Amino acid sequence: MNYHDEWMQVEVRRIRDLTPTVREFELVYPERQAAAPGSHVNVRVTIDGQPDKRSYSVVSGSEDAIVTIAVKLLAESRGGSRFMWTLEPRMRLHATKPHSDFELSRGAPHYLLLAGGIGVTPIVAMARALNQLGASVRMLYAARSRNELAYAEELGNILGARVTVFPADEGKMVDIAAEVSALPAEGELYMCGPIGLLDAVRQEWALQKRALSKLRFETFGSSGHHAATSFLVKIPRLNLEVVVAEDRSMLDALTSAGVGVLSECRRGECGLCAMDVLSVDGEIDHRDVFFSGEQRAHNKKVCACVSRVAGGTIVIEPAFRGDPDFGRIEILSDCGLRQCVYPSHLP
Ligand code: FES
Incomplete structure (x- = not known):
């Protein structure tokens, strides 16, 4: 689910290797794009034959509709960087307009x-x-x-x-x-x-x-405190057990198993995919930036899009409810404004 994506076809113009593991891509949009510092674009990728999307920060945008991104080929790739590294000049793909969640202020003294x-x-x-x-x-x-x-x-x-x-x-x-x-x-x-x-x-x-x-x-949700390993998710209410492979997110594994899960940023920022943790055997590797350090230490919630379990099993209730402990969440409206809402109020 997404509230502000506007997809369009773009063409890969130029590819440049910046380091042994970082590759830059120039994407040509059909029209000029305004890309404020801190913007990102979502790109449609194909992973194991299935459509998915990945988010990449904009390095630069220009008057002539070119948006530049760079992608690191990750050893623990969940498939996004592997797909991006198969692209060649003149190939076409779908990407969103640049959108900024990481805004730069003006006028600070330093x-x-x-x-x-x-x-x-x-x-x-x-x-x-x-x-x-x-x-x-x-x-x-x-x-x-x-x-x-x-x-x-x-x-x-x-x-x-x-x-x-x-x-x-x-x-x-x-x-x-x-x-x-x-x-x-x-x-x-x-x-x-x-x-x-x-x-x-x-x-x-x-x-x-x-x-x-x-x-x-x-x-970036791909970085954690532990190496990614496979783990088991149990959902007693649905009488369901799902194995999350080391190269998949919990969100993707649950979605593939037919569990309805809200999501938005898929980068551990918005909190929309947060779930109740009923118990855990092993250590939760919290990779989100939505919860505070204290909240993460309590291990009562987990962001399924990025967080994992190191060596064990987690028992969850996937239906996130806004509650007094964790309060409201933020989403981005179509007009780009941050809105604070409870998930039960979402359209
Ligand atoms: S979808 Fe935004 S934190 Fe998971």
Whole structure:
């Protein structure tokens, strides 16, 4: 289910390998697209012969209807990146117009940008926009190794000495506590990267009692605290047991088994796919950014689109109900506004 997708046919114009595992695609739309920094597009993919969709951040949009995205070929791919890497120039596919859930403010006294791995994609657009605005900005860019730093040259051209890279295999790590502490009180931090990095930033942000409104983030649902393994889902009400393979999401496995599940972002952001956890044998690998750290620690809810179980079985009730503990959820309306609703109020 989706509330704001508008699909159109696009053509792959140019493909460029940025690193051994990151490939850039230029998509030509039938008309000019406005792509604000932080936008993403959904792309229709085919996985094991079945249609599906994946969401990719826009690296750049241009006046002549070209939208550029970049896709990392994941070892633990659920099929989306594998499909994207089969594309060739002049092939056609369906994609949505760029849509922004990760908006860049204007007028902050200072911006700190933090990218981890392929999380660099929305951050490149932000760096470009902030530089054009003449804003005070610094960027920190972490990756496993120097040859995995996609867009490092472009970022160097945009930001010069204001970008610092942290290749982990050279022993370089971002000092999150020091960076958050050095940020002026009204400064804003924009972050996109794996869930472990995001959790560390959110924890430090809370520890230093920074305003929540000044931290904006996005992650990719493919990253977790544990490697993806297969696990079993039991639904007593339906007398159903479903095996979730290591390369599938719980949401997809349940949907294939005929369980009706609401979903929207499929990136662990909107909370629409959240389900009640009745019990768990093993550890829930929460990969969403919808629930707070405290809520995730309680293990009462799980976002089926991204979260998994490490080595065990989970017993769930899939019918999510808005409740006082977890309150309302946000969806994006057709006009692009965030709406706060209870699932029972959804059309
Ligand atoms: S569909 Fe949005 S969090 Fe799962």
